[in-house]
Amino acid sequence: MLLKQIKYLIAKEIKLEIRNKYALGGILLYVVSTIFVSYLSFKSIVTPSVWNALFWIILLFASVNAIAKSFISETKGKLLYLYTLVSPQAVILSKIIYNSLLLTVLSALCLLVYSVFIGNLIQDFPLFLLTLLLGSFGFSSLLTMVSAIASKTSNNFTLMAILSFPIMIPLLMVLIKLSKNAIDGLEKWDVNYLLVLVFINVIIIALSYLLFRYLWRD
Amino acid sequence: MKKNWWKVVAVVFVLYTIIAGFLFNVPAQPILHETIRNLYFHVPMWFSMMTILFVSLWHSIKYLSKSNIESDIVASQAAHTGMLVGALGLITGSIWAKYTWGAWWVADTKLNGAAITMLIYLAYFVLRGSIDEEQKRARIAAVYNIFAYVMLVVFLMILPRMNDSLHPGNGGNPGFNKYDLDSTMRMVFYPAVIGWILLTVWIFTLRVRLEKVKRKLLYND
Numbered sequence: 001m002l003l004k005q006i007k008y009l010i011a012k013e014i015k016l017e018i019r020n021k022y023a024l025g026g027i028l029l030y031v032v033s034t035i036f037v038s039y040l041s042f043k044s045i046v047t048p049s050v051w052n053a054l055f056w057i058i059l060l061f062a063s064v065n066a067i068a069k070s071f072i073s074e075t076k077g078k079l080l081y082l083y084t085l086v087s088p089q090a091v092i093l094s095k096i097i098y099n100s101l102l103l104t105v106l107s108a109l110c111l112l113v114y115s116v117f118i119g120n121l122i123q124d125f126p127l128f129l130l131t132l133l134l135g136s137f138g139f140s141s142l143l144t145m146v147s148a149i150a151s152k153t154s155n156n157f158t159l160m161a162i163l164s165f166p167i168m169i170p171l172l173m174v175l176i177k178l179s180k181n182a183i184d185g186l187e188k189w190d191v192n193y194l195l196v197l198v199f200i201n202v203i204i205i206a207l208s209y210l211l212f213r214y215l216w217r218d
Numbered sequence: 219m220k221k222n223w224w225k226v227v228a229v230v231f232v233l234y235t236i237i238a239g240f241l242f243n244v245p246a247q248p249i250l251h252e253t254i255r256n257l258y259f260h261v262p263m264w265f266s267m268m269t270i271l272f273v274s275l276w277h278s279i280k281y282l283s284k285s286n287i288e289s290d291i292v293a294s295q296a297a298h299t300g301m302l303v304g305a306l307g308l309i310t311g312s313i314w315a316k317y318t319w320g321a322w323w324v325a326d327t328k329l330n331g332a333a334i335t336m337l338i339y340l341a342y343f344v345l346r347g348s349i350d351e352e353q354k355r356a357r358i359a360a361v362y363n364i365f366a367y368v369m370l371v372v373f374l375m376i377l378p379r380m381n382d383s384l385h386p387g388n389g390g391n392p393g394f395n396k397y398d399l400d401s402t403m404r405m406v407f408y409p410a411v412i413g414w415i416l417l418t419v420w421i422f423t424l425r426v427r428l429e430k431v432k433r434k435l436l437y438n439d
Contacts, residue, residue: 145365152358153348162344166337167366170373196376207368211361214282218354 005086009094027066039117067143071151092212103136123185131178145208231413262414263307271300278360290356299422
């Protein structure tokens with residue numbers, strides 16, 4: 001029942017996104033122009049830690065902008081209509097899954113453009129991709145929940161950043177550590193950090209599932 | 219008086235901490251020297267903060283299950299008190315760091331943890347401030363409080379395993395462990411922890427009472 005609803009909702013989100021192309025185009029352009037600005041100011045980066053930090057900061061801001069709209073731009077009437085049709089849990093889970101698809105595309109594009117302009121320092125490519133994938137998933141689940149919280153307030157776009165940055169730091173620290181390992185091309189994969197990353201993702205999704213029932217009602 | 223015995227304990231223990239903390243003998247440690255006495259004032263602040271933030275979390279959960287506005291008052295006042303002791307912990311730590319590490323702030327895992335805790339709860343207050351409706355504010359703030367606390371606990375569990383800390387007792391620095399801390403320090407440290415936690419709880423109950431009185435006045439007008 002829940003799975004079927006989630007499937008329909010994801011299909012709905014994708015359909016809406018295709019119909020309204022410039023929302024997606026806008027956020028992709030945001031990433032590209034941010035990278036271009038960094039390229040003009042940095043020229044090329046050869047220090048791995050700076051490369052890494054800049055990459056994640058660009059991705060962090062792009063993700064916040066991309067996901068902020070997922071609840072904030074929904075009209076009240078439309079959400080109310082959705083909640084009468086499907087269970088609220090299906091709404092949050094479908095938004096999380098859809099947003100992680102969106103962020104995967106976004107981060108892939110970010111990596112591509114970033115390595116073309118700023119240079120590619122990654123030595124262990126599979127590990128970097130895996131980190132990026134888990135990172136997109138974690139970002140999307142956390143930011144979707146925060147977007148739901150921020151949408152209930154009056155000045156929601158400012159609050160989105162204020163509320164999400166402090167609680168994103170644990171995730172970001174682990175991601176930066178793992179991707180630094182990937183850039184340095186360490187012989188052995190640090191399985192502990194990968195497990196921690198999966199663990200954080202599971203916790204965020206469980207919390208979103210449990211807490212959303214108190215959030216959606218007005 | 220029977221109900222208030224713990225307030226007496228709090229006052230006696232904190233007074234004892236201040237007197238004994240400055241007068242009793244302390245073991246001479248390299249780097250630390252006399253600043254080791256900060257253990258009685260700085261460390262209990264973090265114990266108190268985590269205790270009172272847990273109270274805040276507990277009442278947020280209670281609000282979500284019962285929807286009683288009193289739980290919301292308690293949760294928010296506990297968070298306020300937590301920020302108060304957190305700020306004291308930062309100040310005592312910062313002054314101490316200036317004299318032992320030579321800087322007011324250094325890149326250290328525990329300092330990062332403290333800074334993030336402060337940021338999370340300041341965001342919590344901003345969130346509360348931006349919702350007008352009382353029941354709605356209580357509900358949304360409770361959800362954020364639970365979400366943020368869990369992420370904070372995850373962070374405080376993971377982070378120390380990623381880097382060593384400069385703090386005494388970590389990474390081979392002398393400090394608070396069974397070899398360095400002799401029994402005279404224990405005799406002060408444990409009462410200090412209990413005393414400061416009880417004092418924090420006392421401040422917190424006063425804040426809750428004050429807030430309730432304010433609400434009552436507001437509704438009588």
